[in-house]
Amino acid sequence: MRQSNQSSLADFILEGLFDDSLTHVFLFSLTMVVYLVAVSGNSLTILLIYADSRLHTPMYFLLSQLSLMDLMHVTTTIPKMATNYLSGRKSISFVGCATQHFLYLSLGGAECILLTFMSYDRYVAICHPLHYGVIMSRRVALMMAVMSWLGASMNSFIHTVILMHFPFCGSRTVHHFYCELPAVxxxxxxxxxxxxxxxxxxxVLFLVFPILLVSTSYGFILHSIIQMRSAGSKRNAFATCSSHLTVVSLWFGACIFSYMRPRSLRTPLQDKVGTEKG
Structure with missing residues (x-):
């Protein structure tokens, strides 16, 4: 029994993303630059929203939560990938793999839920501007953030516990640079x-259903914009929604590519590149 427990807690081998070729050294350096930019940008966004009292509104509060999720999301995987690449090691402990899987899945799910709530926030701001302060109060925004974090964490915890109780093959090689669900x-x-x-x-619950809700919100938003008589109001409405809609398209597009393709169409290289873009 003791030997079986030790075997179940054995390390995993992460195949990684880069090798020692000059091209991959350049790509690794580029990835680290993008990572540092992402960390700096999200950290600065959080600090600015916290420091400026004029930005203490539901919209910016939700934006700060999204920045925090993005910050934690990239930090869950990239530092470990960089450490393994620079040290020449490819292993990750059983507990480390489980923790990484839990955090990555939690943060990914939380972003899906929060982006859906943010589309509702934009719907209220554009379609019901006079009632925005009542409908989107600070309490409602706080509840949206809590529901995003808790809902995704509970889902991730259940999946992680079940996943890590399965018997793994002897080599325990994960064809990825982190412990992603399909790769494990x-x-x-x-x-x-x-x-x-x-x-x-x-x-379906964390991708398809949110996409339907986001599409519904933006359907009503588009209808309201078309009915606006002022060209300036239309421009402001489009400016308000464009950044969020861009993030939604990139995020959900990458998630669908990574998690909703049939197994027969999956290749390890596509999974790595698709997840890295996400």
């Missing part, structure tokens, strides 16, 4: 048909 699933030795169905249901 491929290293399991056993029948995971039932579990894959639960993963698919979660994917």
């Amino acid at each position: 699933l491929k290293s399991i030795c056993g029948d995971i048909t039932v579990y894959e169905k639960t993963v698919y249901i979660s994917t």
